[in-house]
Amino acid sequence: MVDPTRGVLYPERLPTFHRVAPEGATAELVEWFWIPEWRLPADEVSRQHVVGYPAVNLVVERDGVGVSGATTRASFRDLRGEGWAVGALLRPAAVGALLDDPAALVDGIRPFAAPDLHDAVAEAMRSGEGHRARATEAFGAWLTARVGVLDDAARQANALAVELLGERGATSPEEATTRLAVSVRTLQRMAHRYVGIAPAAMIRRRRLQEAAQRVRDDPGVDLSRIAAELGYADHAHLTRDFRAVLGFAPSDYRSDAGG
Incomplete structure (x- = not known):
């Protein structure tokens, strides 16, 4: 967990x-x-x-x-x-x-x-x-x-969540399709039926959660390093993602969270 x-x-x-x-x-x-x-x-x-x-x-x-x-x-x-x-x-x-x-x-x-x-x-x-x-x-x-009893489709949907949201989850929907041995269309259909949002959105949310946790837990960490390690294109990409979802920049969050 x-x-x-x-x-x-x-x-x-x-x-x-x-x-x-x-x-x-x-x-x-x-x-x-x-x-x-x-x-x-x-x-x-x-x-x-x-x-x-x-x-x-x-x-x-x-x-x-x-x-x-x-x-x-x-x-x-x-x-x-x-x-x-x-x-x-x-x-x-x-x-x-x-x-x-x-x-x-x-x-x-x-x-x-x-x-x-x-x-x-x-x-x-x-x-x-x-x-x-x-x-x-x-x-x-x-x-x-x-x-009740789970069928194969339900268990495959659980595997999808592991690949998209897990600690060692895929960094892209394409990587997830390879790991699960399914087509992109099948991946999208499973995400819609069993979660409600697109695979790419699931990956982005996982990545943003991890970024927020790192910013909060390690006040001295370089934001460009976090961006690179989590697959953001650059520091500016990380900042845009923060602002779009949270409404503030990672530097502001670090200050407000006590960093």
Whole structure:
């Protein structure tokens, strides 16, 4: 599992936050579970900035269940009062079983009818010590029962995500087609059906997340070096990508993040 703060622009501002690895059969359906918990003073707001993974999330909160699509831009959420969420970053095999058209959900969120899932996870979150483990266990049990047995197409879709989003992922769609032994058209069709965005967009988001993490974690690193190591044409290309998605330059982000 990647660094738990990957994709979170200002991790020091997080409430209590955990990423939990799935176990057993759930590992074919969930990349990881994520659980924020917060209790804030009445007059305090905690704004959480995220450059999200190009993936679908199924999220249980106190007031219901929602499903959010892959994102193409940075976003934020303001936390107030007291609350929690238990989210599952879904692997493509799960997306194919739960959604007919994930592309229609890109940069959006909608309610998801799963009252039994909500009740099981909410009960676990109220259960005291060990509640997070019980919540993810209940979530995983519901999901594996809902999805059922995976076919070859679902497993191939999971392999696509590994090649496009993994730590040693492909640097271009063409490289991914070679690794997966599929045509460019097949790669595009799988990405649309199981993720909702194009393969090139998935690669760009992975690269930008890694660039942001390196800028934040190593204040002294040369930005031109980051650009070269991650496949950007040059420093200016990296800066344009930052501005297009995040709204600011990497140098500004480094200063704001404490570098």
